[in-house]
Structure formats: structure tokens, C-alpha cells
Amino acid sequence: MSAAVPSPVLLEPKSVTGTGAGNDPLVLLELIQRLKVRDVMTTKLATVSRSATMREVQELMRQKKISGVPVEEDGRFFGLVSIDDIIRALGGGYIGDPCSKHMTTKLVVLEDDMPISFALRYFDRYHYGRFPVLNRDRRLVGILCQRDINRALLVELSTELNRLEAATGRHLAQDGVSNLYLLREFPICKYDFENAGKAANEIKHLLQERQIPPKIIRRIAVAAYELEINLCVHSDGGVLSWQISNGRAVIIARDAGPGIEDVEWACRDGTSTANEWIRSLGFGAGMGLANVKRVSDEFEVTSKKGSGTTVRAVVIVEGLA
Amino acid sequence: MTMAEMAGALKAEILVEGEGCHKAIRYVVASDLMSDVLLVDEEDMLLLTSLASDQVLRTAQIIGAVGVIVVNGKPLPSSMVEVAMQLRMTLATSKLSKYDACIAVHGALGARV
Numbered sequence: 164m165s166a167a168v169p170s171p172v173l174l175e176p177k178s179v180t181g182t183g184a185g186n187d188p189l190v191l192l193e194l195i196q197r198l199k200v201r202d203v204m205t206t207k208l209a210t211v212s213r214s215a216t217m218r219e220v221q222e223l224m225r226q227k228k229i230s231g232v233p234v235e236e237d238g239r240f241f242g243l244v245s246i247d248d249i250i251r252a253l254g255g256g257y258i259g260d261p262c263s264k265h266m267t268t269k270l271v272v273l274e275d276d277m278p279i280s281f282a283l284r285y286f287d288r289y290h291y292g293r294f295p296v297l298n299r300d301r302r303l304v305g306i307l308c309q310r311d312i313n314r315a316l317l318v319e320l321s322t323e324l325n326r327l328e329a330a331t332g333r334h335l336a337q338d339g340v341s342n343l344y345l346l347r348e349f350p351i352c353k354y355d356f357e358n359a360g361k362a363a364n365e366i367k368h369l370l371q372e373r374q375i376p377p378k379i380i381r382r383i384a385v386a387a388y389e390l391e392i393n394l395c396v397h398s399d400g401g402v403l404s405w406q407i408s409n410g411r412a413v414i415i416a417r418d419a420g421p422g423i424e425d426v427e428w429a430c431r432d433g434t435s436t437a438n439e440w441i442r443s444l445g446f447g448a449g450m451g452l453a454n455v456k457r458v459s460d461e462f463e464v465t466s467k468k469g470s471g472t473t474v475r476a477v478v479i480v481e482g483l484a
Numbered sequence: 485m486t487m488a489e490m491a492g493a494l495k496a497e498i499l500v501e502g503e504g505c506h507k508a509i510r511y512v513v514a515s516d517l518m519s520d521v522l523l524v525d526e527e528d529m530l531l532l533t534s535l536a537s538d539q540v541l542r543t544a545q546i547i548g549a550v551g552v553i554v555v556n557g558k559p560l561p562s563s564m565v566e567v568a569m570q571l572r573m574t575l576a577t578s579k580l581s582k583y584d585a586c587i588a589v590h591g592a593l594g595a596r597v
Contacts, residue, residue, distance in 0.1 A: 356537070367545075
């Protein structure tokens with residue numbers, strides 16, 4: 164089952180200094196009341212029809228790395244095949260049977276317009292790993308796991324944090340960019356191309372909100388993006404951090420390995436250790452560090468083979484606000 | 485010439501109509517190497533590529549491109565449409581080869597001059 168990233172639901176603007184500011188402990192309670200099941204559920208479903216065999220369902224589970232498959236036809240929901248059903252089918256020797264004979268049909272379902280506070284109570288009460296979600300027409304429209312809720316809450320809390328930072332930033336920006344202070348850190352995982360680039364995009368948006376000149380934003384965003392991709396492609400995982408204060412945007416990519424044998428060589432145009440797979444994704448042409456150097460006012464790489472690498476890029480922002 | 489007009493010239497199907505769809509194109513880059521794309525310091529750029537990956541869209545977003553046209557009739561992963569919608573980036577696909585697409589771009593821009 165591919166994970167659908169729920170669209171963030173923006174919080175209503177609130178006063179930072181007045182009552183109901185985002186650091187209120189009631190924020191979480193407010194979120195679980197306001198968010199509906201349809202806002203957080205997975206909507207891209209791997210489903211089967213009633214005629215599919217248990218073996219086909221097993222194979223689908225393996226391919227999609229999921230533990231439950233809804234049985235539906237044209238949106239009409241008939242039941243669910245869980246991993247337990249598959250284990251029983253393997254033990255009982257009926258793995259070749261149609262799933263309609265062995266699927267679980269006595270199910271607890273959620274409705275898509277229920278608040279997630281309701282869903283959380285259901286998880287607590289029934290101890291199921293997932294709940295099918297039906298709409299008002301009793302059509303299957305999604306599946307909800309606790310992971311979906313956790314992810315949605317993290318997105319919402321992050322949005323709230325950004326809103327607070329933006330509001331704080333606006334106050335600081337009144338005194339000019341030189342006094343603006345921001346610090347962010349983004350963990351980057353090896354080969355996580357699904358998320359690579361998100362940190363740089365977030366940095367770009369934060370800078371745009373603060374009305375920093377587009378050409379400066381572009382240089383910072385390009386440096387952050389190349390360093391993020393570098394962490395994803397070449398390191399065993401690391402952290403991209405950036406801060407902007409006293410007229411300087413400082414971007415630091417730090418990882419714990421495997422390290423660069425020849426830093427000078429790695430910074431030259433066209434030199435790369437990337438494999439064919441990475442090249443097929445549009446990266447690994449050996450321009451990454453060279454690009455970062457090109458857009459930076461200060462650039463420094465410290466690395467040792469067998470240990471970590473730290474790349475530090477600075478873009479001067481002062482005086483351009 | 486706007487991204488929507490260029491899509492017409494390249495017989496491209498617009499899959500996601502983003503914020504830049506009706507913005508004038510000021511520069512066109514055809515490349516499959518995203519680091520090369522990041523090197524181009526131009527605004528309101530159209531990106532032609534035969535690379536069908538989410539990173540194409542994220543790269544386009546970083547440089548403020550008006551849109552992306554994936555050429556060679558490459559089948560797009562479904563995630564690409566989702567990412568384009570999230571980023572509000574115009575995404576189109578054309579069956580023309582990159583070479584023919586470049587000729588069509590030249591013809592379309594020449595016709596406007």
C-alpha cells in the first residue's frame with residue numbers, strides 16, 4: 164500500500180502573543196478533533212476482487228509490503244484479508260482458494276467524516292492494526308492505520324511550528340535581515356529519493372515568506388538542494404542544517420560516513436563516484452559540490468576516508484533586504 | 485509564449501496545471517541532468533527532459549521553473565503527478581523525442597518573433 168501523504172490542513176491564523184498561541188498544550192486536542200479520518204487516511208489502496216485467490220493476495224501483500232488487503236468491487240466493500248488469514252490458509256492448505264471464502268467479513272469500519280479522536284478510541288478499544296474507511300454511500304474510500312494518524316499529526320504540528328516561526332520571523336524582519344535568526348535541521352536518509360529535495364524546498368518557502376531577494380533565495384536553495392541530494396546519494400545518511408543570522412545564510416551538510424578520499428578531486432566539475440542507478444535518476448554527474456561552491460560566498464569541505472564529511476556553504480544576505 | 489501555448493506546440497498533454505501554466509516562458513532548458521539544470525541562472529524557465537522522476541519536479545521548483553514537459557512519451561510514475569500537485573508545478577508529457585521537441589520549441593519561439 165503506498166502511503167498517501169495527507170494534504171496539510173492549515174490552521175487558522177492566531178495571534179502569537181494573545182491567548183490560544185500555538186504552544187498551548189490544547190493544540191493536539193484541537194487537532195484530533197478538527198482533523199477528519201478522510202484527511203489522514205491512505206486513499207491509494209491495493210485491493211482485490213472476490214475471485215482473487217489467497218495466494219494472489221499473499222503475493223500482493225509481499226509486493227506492496229502491507230499486512231491487510233480489502234476485498235472490493237466497484238467501490239463495494241466485501242471484507243478484508245489479513246496476514247492472519249493468509250497464515251491460516253497456508254497452514255490449512257487452502258491458499259489456492261478464492262479469498263471470498265476465507266476473508267474476514269465481521270469488521271469494524273470507520274466513516275470518512277469522523278474526527279480522528281474517534282478513530283483513536285477505536286484503535287484503543289479494538290486493537291486492530293487498521294480500519295477500512297467507508298463514505299456516506301458505504302463505498303470503500305480508504306484505510307486508516309495509526310501510522311497515518313501519527314504522520315498527519317506531525318505534519319500539522321510542523322505547520323503550526325512554521326506558522327509560529329513565520330510570525331516570529333516577521334517581527335524580527337522589521338529590523339532587517341541582519342537581525343533575522345532561524346535555525347533548522349533536517350535528517351536525510353541514504354537513497355531516500357522520495358523525500359530528497361523537501362528540505363531545500365522548505366528552506367526556499369521560508370525565505371520567500373521573509374521577502375529575501377529571489378536571486379539570493381535561489382543561491383541558498385540550490386546549495387541546500389545539492390547538499391541534500393549529496394547526503395542522500397553519497398553518504399550513509401546525515402543531517403542538513405541551516406541558519407540565517409547576522410546577514411549570513413549558513414548551510415551545513417554533516418554525515419558520519421563513508422568519507423571522501425580526495426576532497427579536491429570531488430569538488431571538480433564532472434567527477435563522481437555515483438552508480439548507474441543514481442545517474443538514471445538525474446544525479447551523479449559530478450556537479451554537486453562544484454555547484455554548491457559556485458553559488459556560495461564561502462565554501463568548505465572537511466572529510467576523511469572512513470569517517471564523516473562536513474560541507475559548509477555560506478551565502479551573504481546582509482544589505483540586500 | 486506561455487507554458488500552455490508551448491504544450492500545444494509540442495503536442496503535449498498537460499497533466500497538472502500549476503501556478504506557472506499561463507506565465508510567459510523566458511528560457512528553455514533541455515536536459516536529463518538535474519545538476520546541469522541547477523546551473524542555469526534564468527527565471528521563468530521551461531524544463532524539457534526525458535527523465536520521469538519526482539526529482540525533476542523538485543529541481544524545477546528550486547529554480548522557479550514555470551513547468552516541466554517530459555518528452556519521449558515516457559510513462560510517468562503516479563507519484564510524479566502527486567508531487568506536481570503538491571508543488572503546484574505544471575507538468576506535461578509529450579510523445580516527441582527530445583530532439584524533435586527542441587526543434588518544435590525553436591519553431592514555436594521563432595514563429596512568435
